[in-house]
Amino acid sequence: MLQQTAGLWYIEARPINSTWVPGLTLRISSFMTKCLYWDERNETWSTDGCQVGEKSTPERAQCLCNHLTLFGSSFFVMPNHVDISRTAELFATVSDNFVVLALLCAFFGLYLVTLLWACYADRRSSSKRKMTLLEDNRAGALYNYLISVQTGHRKNAGTSANVTARLFGSEGESDTHNLTDPNKPVFERGAVDVFLLAAPFPLGEVRNLRLQHDNSGGGPSWYINKVTVQDLQTRQVWQFLCGCWLSADRGDGMTKKTFNAAKNNEIASFRNIFQTRTSTGFRDEHIWVSIVDPPSRSPFTRAQRVSCCMSLLLCTMAINIAFWNIPVDQTSPVLFSLGSLQITWQEIMVGVESGLLMFPINILIITIFRSIRPRIVLKSRNKEEGNARPARVTVPSVLRETEEIISLLIRSPRNKMSNIYNLESTADLLPALDKLHELIQLMQGVSESEPHWVYCSKFLLGGLSHLMLCLEQLDERDFLSAEEYQRTRNITNLLVRKAEMVFTSHLAYCPPPVKRKKGTSGCWLPWWCVFLGWFLLLSLSAVSTYFTLLYGFQYGREKSIKWVMSLGLSLFQSIFILQPLKVIGIAVVFALLLKPVAVEESEEIEEVLLEQQRKCRQYTGRETL
Known part of the structure; x- marks a missing residue:
């Protein structure tokens, strides 16, 4: 603890001849300073080991002590002072100093033009984003x-x-x-x-x-x-x-x-991870470059990216003008020196404070937009599912369907099926059904069930069910005889029942894999959080614009012009030097750690899978597949 005491005396001396102009006034001031610390052992103030330094002034005391003592000092560097109560007065000077206002109007005009283009580009790319069944x-x-x-x-x-x-x-x-x-x-x-x-x-x-x-x-x-x-x-x-x-x-x-x-x-090679991370970084993490060519499957739209860039620009302007040309603290210690280049504690603190004021809220806004789950509305298909039977069935279509089912099943060596020639008439249906019957018998004799037999039996059951629906729409005139038609239907009906029993048996002993639980692929926010992101973005932009104008009107025209030039240099350095270096640095770190890029997952997969299941139900006429 330090304590300073001081006294001032004033002596004025005037000449006897009062006609002497302008006259002489002599002022002498003196002060007394003493350094004290609190002695915890004796519980009293003491001057032991402390003396007053020669740099002491009436406002500040320099104490030199040969023992440890608690000292207090200011940690933060305060920005330039601006009086908010003078808002109306400062804004009234716009006719004399329109530099900052003109700059902001130019930025807002450019933002509106870019936003219109971004909305148009988002509308065009929205159709390209869908997954294809x-x-x-x-x-x-x-x-x-x-x-x-x-x-x-x-x-x-x-x-x-x-x-x-x-x-x-x-x-x-x-x-x-x-x-x-x-x-x-x-x-x-x-x-x-x-x-x-x-x-x-x-x-x-x-x-x-x-x-x-x-x-x-x-x-x-x-x-x-x-x-x-x-x-x-x-x-x-x-x-x-x-x-x-x-x-x-x-x-x-x-x-x-x-x-x-x-x-x-x-x-996991350095080259592959570095190239992938660099491409992803410039297209997604470099907020300025990502406006032109963002990832096609990112929920972070161009319009949102343009608005985040504008918010970041306004925030940068407000912080830059607040700390611009602050008085240099001569007593600030030099932390780094290289030739004529010196980095002081004051400069470090200005950088830290600028980062703490600018980045957290902007990163939060970007994270919200980037993490919003796409809003997917599943369309009702009840009316379409009600019409399960094909609109038109002919003998050639039945032969072609049967041939395709067999040609797909023989692609697996485990099914042990031989190829068949083209089915040309209804007489070829019975030999084809015999081949399918042989496969059913093979699946019945398998002692251990596994996913291969589950999905093969499911596919075979679906194909036979569809074939049964098609045969019901034909009549005996399409076959060589009524006996052949009836026999074909009976055999197909028998195979459907056998295939259903085989599928149920394999499914019981080898259930399908458990579906991925929601939320395991990352942290997604509900779609309505987009309104929270826009609220934060607009609020930050409005506050930044207000303080930028306030400081600009207070500085005057000459200082504002100098600040605009320094701002341009700062933005150029950030966009073309610091941001690319950050992207490349992150890519190098990931490549050195041999961390491959994660595979993207999306809720759109669920919609496409439901569409495939709907087609299966319509194709087979069954609700259990």
């Missing part, structure tokens, strides 16, 4: 894979051709599927397209992916960057690091390629 999925196939295809960012990387894909696993292979969506363009430059592929049984460990296009359209060349395949039942993920052209006139001139699944060391 492949139209050529078999309606009875319910083992689902999510295929995420990432087109590269190179010039003319998108394709106008029709692309097909096929998966090869350790326990079978899928059919060749057309990766197309009638409601949106696919495989545009820099786009990420997600498709739901349904297989009749688990493919096991996915080892290969075959991609091909027909080289059609005005720009068929396609640069494929990466493909991710996810088993929605087991949540297992395989990545295919393609990084090549599928083109007749670029790269190696091939439009059909088979890619191998990446190994763990390839996925």
